[in-house]
Amino acid sequence: MHSLERNVRGGDVEERDTAREVRAVTTAGLAAWTAQLGSPAPEAKRSRRMARIGGIAAIAALLLYLIWRIAFTMPLGGWNSGVAWTLVIFEALPLGGLVLKAITLWNIDGRAPEPVTEAPNGMRVALLIPTYNEPVEVLAPTVAAACALQPAHETWVLDDGDRPWVAELCASLGARCVTRAEHGHAKAGNMNHALDLMAAEEAAGRPAIDVIAVLDCDHVPLPTFLTATLGWFAQEDIALVQGPQAFYNSGAFDDDGISGEQGLFFNVQMPARNVAGAGPFWCGSTSLLRVRALREVGGVATETITEDMHTTLKLIRAGWTTVYHHQTLAVGLAPATADQYLLQRRRWGMGAMQILTHERLWAAKSWLSWRNFHEYLNGTLWWLEGAGTLVAFIIPVLVMASGAQTSTAGPLEFALAFAAMFFIRLWGSKRLMRHQIHWPTAFALRIFRVPIGLACLWWLVSRKSLEFQVTPKGAAEERLRGRAPRLLIVLIVVVAAVMLYAAAGVLGWVPWRTSPGSTVASGVWLLLAGVVLVLGTLRIRAAEFATSRRSAHRVAIAVPVTVDGVPGQLVDISMGGAAVTLASGSLPDTGSVLLELPGVEPLPLDIVRMRPAPGGVRNASLRVRDGDWEAYRSLSLWLFHTPPNVLPGFPPGVPAIASREST
Numbered sequence: 001m002h003s004l005e006r007n008v009r010g011g012d013v014e015e016r017d018t019a020r021e022v023r024a025v026t027t028a029g030l031a032a033w034t035a036q037l038g039s040p041a042p043e044a045k046r047s048r049r050m051a052r053i054g055g056i057a058a059i060a061a062l063l064l065y066l067i068w069r070i071a072f073t074m075p076l077g078g079w080n081s082g083v084a085w086t087l088v089i090f091e092a093l094p095l096g097g098l099v100l101k102a103i104t105l106w107n108i109d110g111r112a113p114e115p116v117t118e119a120p121n122g123m124r125v126a127l128l129i130p131t132y133n134e135p136v137e138v139l140a141p142t143v144a145a146a147c148a149l150q151p152a153h154e155t156w157v158l159d160d161g162d163r164p165w166v167a168e169l170c171a172s173l174g175a176r177c178v179t180r181a182e183h184g185h186a187k188a189g190n191m192n193h194a195l196d197l198m199a200a201e202e203a204a205g206r207p208a209i210d211v212i213a214v215l216d217c218d219h220v221p222l223p224t225f226l227t228a229t230l231g232w233f234a235q236e237d238i239a240l241v242q243g244p245q246a247f248y249n250s251g252a253f254d255d256d257g258i259s260g261e262q263g264l265f266f267n268v269q270m271p272a273r274n275v276a277g278a279g280p281f282w283c284g285s286t287s288l289l290r291v292r293a294l295r296e297v298g299g300v301a302t303e304t305i306t307e308d309m310h311t312t313l314k315l316i317r318a319g320w321t322t323v324y325h326h327q328t329l330a331v332g333l334a335p336a337t338a339d340q341y342l343l344q345r346r347r348w349g350m351g352a353m354q355i356l357t358h359e360r361l362w363a364a365k366s367w368l369s370w371r372n373f374h375e376y377l378n379g380t381l382w383w384l385e386g387a388g389t390l391v392a393f394i395i396p397v398l399v400m401a402s403g404a405q406t407s408t409a410g411p412l413e414f415a416l417a418f419a420a421m422f423f424i425r426l427w428g429s430k431r432l433m434r435h436q437i438h439w440p441t442a443f444a445l446r447i448f449r450v451p452i453g454l455a456c457l458w459w460l461v462s463r464k465s466l467e468f469q470v471t472p473k474g475a476a477e478e479r480l481r482g483r484a485p486r487l488l489i490v491l492i493v494v495v496a497a498v499m500l501y502a503a504a505g506v507l508g509w510v511p512w513r514t515s516p517g518s519t520v521a522s523g524v525w526l527l528l529a530g531v532v533l534v535l536g537t538l539r540i541r542a543a544e545f546a547t548s549r550r551s552a553h554r555v556a557i558a559v560p561v562t563v564d565g566v567p568g569q570l571v572d573i574s575m576g577g578a579a580v581t582l583a584s585g586s587l588p589d590t591g592s593v594l595l596e597l598p599g600v601e602p603l604p605l606d607i608v609r610m611r612p613a614p615g616g617v618r619n620a621s622l623r624v625r626d627g628d629w630e631a632y633r634s635l636s637l638w639l640f641h642t643p644p645n646v647l648p649g650f651p652p653g654v655p656a657i658a659s660r661e662s663t
Contacts (some may be wrong), residue, residue, distance in 0.1 A: 008115035013046070014245075015044070015479070016038075018036075018043075018047065018268075018435070019434055019435035019436075020044075021269055022035045026660065027220070028649065029649065029660055030260055031246075031250065032657045032658070033244075033248075033411040036246075036328040037653055037654065038272075039112050039228065040327050042109040042113040043108075044110050048107075048612065050431045051434055052102075052106065052431050053428075054428035055098070055124070055428060055431075057424055057427065058098055058103065058424065058432065059098050061420070061424035062094065062421060064421070066091065068589055069088050070088060073407045073410070073517075074088070074407075074408070074519075075406070075407075079404055080405040082402045082405065084404065084406040086399065087522065100378070101429075101432065102432060104269075105432055107275065108268055109271070110324075110326040111274070112228065112326075113231030113232055114231055116230050117150070117151060117227070120233055120234040121234065123210035123211050123230070123233060123546045124209050124210050125213060126153060126155075126211075126212050127154065127155045127215065128145060128158055128212050128213050128214050129142055129159065129216075129217050130158045130187050130190045130191060130214075131157060131197065132215070136165065137574070137575040137576050138575075139157075139218075140636060141220045141575055141639065141640055142215055142216075142217055143157055144173050144220050144632060145641060148223075149223065149228070150223075151226060153226060154176060154209075155176065156176045156178050156193055157175050157176065158178050158193070159177055162179050163474065165627070168629065169629050172629035172630065172633075176193055178197065186305075187284075187300060187307065188242050188300040190618040191300045192302070193289070194212075198407040199295075200242075208280055209291055210233075210290070210292070211230065211233055211291065212288070213226060214287050214289065216284060218332045218333040219286055219332035220248075221330045222329055222655065223327065224543035225243075225286075225329045228327055230240050232288075233288070235292060237320060237321045238290065238322070239294075239320035239321065239322060240287060240289050240293075240312065240321075240322040240646035241287060241288040241322075241326065242280045242322065243286040243287065243325045243329040244266035244267065244270065244286065244325075244327070245262060245330075246266070246331045247332055247334035248553065251336075252334035252335060253334070253336060254341060255334070255441075256442070257441075258435070260334060261445055264436040264437050267436050268434050268436050270326070271326045273324060274324045274326075277370065279321060279323060279372070280323070282311055282312045282322070282622045283307040283308055284307075285330070293315055293320050297311065297314040298314070301392065304354035304355050304358060305347060305354065306348060306351025306352060306355060309355060309379075310355050310358070313359055315356065338448065338540040342451070342582065345449065346370050347451045352379070352383045353383065356381070357463075361376055383452065384457055385446070385449060386451065386456070387450075387454055387456070389449070389450050389453065390454065392525075393491055394528050395525075397494065397526065400502055400526065402466070404518070406521045407518050407623065409517045409650065411516040411517050414520045416519055418524050425646050440535055442538075443531075443535055443539075444534070444539045446534040447532050447535070447537075448485075448488075448540065450485075450488065469494060474598075484540045488533060488536060492533045492534065495526055495529050496530065498526060499523065502522075506641055513663060552576075554573070555572060557573065557659050558570060558571070560595055561596060562595075563580055563587060563594070563620065563622070566582055566586045566587060570597070573639065575624075575632065575635055575636075576623060577605055578605070578622045579621045580595070580619070582618055584612070584618050586618075587610070587620060591606070591607055592604060592605070593607060593622065595622055597638050597646075598645065598646035599646035601634065603624075603631050603634050603635065604628065604631060605622040605631070606625055608621040608622065608623045609621050638656060639655060640655050640657055
C-alpha cells in the first residue's frame, strides 16, 4: 500500500506507470482513477519501453503477414486474383493506422506547475456549473464540493431549467444561481450568457473575472481541482487547461473493469498531445479557460453542437495554447445504459461532422501544425468508424459469396499464420495503449457504434439540422433492458447464414465450391465479425445495463457508524441516503434519526423502512429529507472530500466514492 499512498499524495512521484498503478488500486478495491490522483509525472521507463516494443511488434506482425499473403498465397491471374487482392487490401487497411498510432503514442510524459494557494497574478476565478434538468442527487454534490474548493473563487450555477429548488440549494451552499430569459444554443448559450453577465458587471465597476473553471453538473470536483491547475495561467499564452474526465459510477455501460472506454482517451491519447505543435482540445468539463482568450474568439462556439472542440479550434487559430493536466481532478457520471451511451456518442459524432465541414478541416493545414492537423482531422473522421465497421463485414461476405479462390495456402497453414498475426497485434496494441483497453468490451462497443457511424455519414449527405440533446441522468420510471438496433440483428443473421453456407460448400453439400484454404481466408474475418456482433448485442441486452429507478449511484462501504447512538455497520451510501445494519429492535420502524459517519457531524435522516436480515439483525434504509441542503452538503463532502484516516484501507486523499463495489 506504500506505493499507492505515494502516488495519490503526489509529492514524491518521479515516474508514472499507468498499468501497474491501475492494477494496484483495483486490487485494493478502489476505482482505477485513483491511480492518477497524484501530480502528473513522466512515464516510467519500463512502461515506455514496453509500449514502444508493443507498437513495433503490432506493425511488424501485420506487415509480415501481408508479405506472406502476397508472396506465397496469391492465386495467379483472372477473377480469382482480383478478388484475392481485394481481400488483401482490406486486410492491409489497419497498417497505416497502426503506424500513426505508434508515432502519436510514442511519448505520454506528463508535467505540471507547482500547486498554488492562491491564483497567480491576483487573478479572480469563477467556477461555472451549467445545468438543465438533472435531479438534486446529481447536482448537489457538484455544487457543495465546488463551494468548498480552495483557493478563493466564486461558484456560479447556470440553471437553464429555471427551477426554484436550485436557487434555494445555491443560497444555502454559498453559490450564485444564474438564469436567463432565453434558452438558445443549449450549454454554449448558457455559458455565453454568463460571460456577458461578467462583462456587464465588469463595466459597472465590479472586479473582472480572469479565469473560468467549468464542470458539468454531474462532475464533482476533488479538493485539488483548482490548486493543482491554476498555476498554468502564469504562462500568458495558455488559454485552456484540460483535465481528465473520470467516472465514479462503476458498472456504467462503457465500464471495462479498468478505466472505462474513455480511459484510453484521457490516460494515453490526451497526454500524448502535450507536445510542441499539439495540445488537447476542450472536453467541456474538468477544465479551466482564460476569459480574455474566450472573448477574443467571440465566446463559446455556437455554430455546432460540440461547442468544446469547436471553441478549441478557434483558440488555436487565434494563436492560443492548450495544455493537458493529467491528474484526476473531478469524477462524474458515465452513461449507465445503452440508450444513454448511444445518445451521447451520437451527439459527439454529429458535432464532429459539423466541425469537419464548417472548418473545412481537410484544408486547415495552413493554420494548424502538422500534429494538430492530423489529430483534428482524424479525430473527426474517426466518428465514421461505424460505417467502416459495416464495410468490414460486407467485404468478407462478398468475397466468400463470390466463390473465388483467394488463397493457395492450406486451411491449417492459413489459420496458424492468421492467428499468430492477430494475437501479436492485440498483444502489441494493448501495450502501446498502456493496457488502457479491454478487448472484449472494446469490440462490443465498436459494434454499437455502427448506427452512429451511419448516422454521421447520412448527415454528411443530407446536412439536416441538429439539436443539442442532453444525456439523461437520474432515475427512470421503470427498469427496462436495452434494445439492440435492428441493423445488428440483421448483420448477425447474414453472417451466420454465410458461415453455414460456406461450411456446406466445403463439405460438398451445395453447388457452390471453393477450396478449404480460401474458405478459411475469408471465414476467419466473418467468424471474428460474428463473435463481436454477439458480444455487442449481449452487452446491450444485459440486465446490469438496464434503466434504474434510482436517482443516485450507491457505493458499498463497510465502516462502523451509529444511528441515534446505536452502533451499526454501513452497508451502502449515496447522495439520497444510506443503508445500515443494526441489532434487531434497536430502532423503531419509522421516524427521524441522526446518522453519525466517521469524521463528520451527525446527519438528520428519515427511516424509510426496516428489513429483517440473517443473524438477528435488521437493515435500515435511511433517506435525506427533501430540502435539507445542509445534509446534502455533508453527504457530498463525506463522499467526495472524505476526511483522512476515517476509512480502513483507503490511503489519504482517496475519497469514499472511489470504492469499486456498488449495489
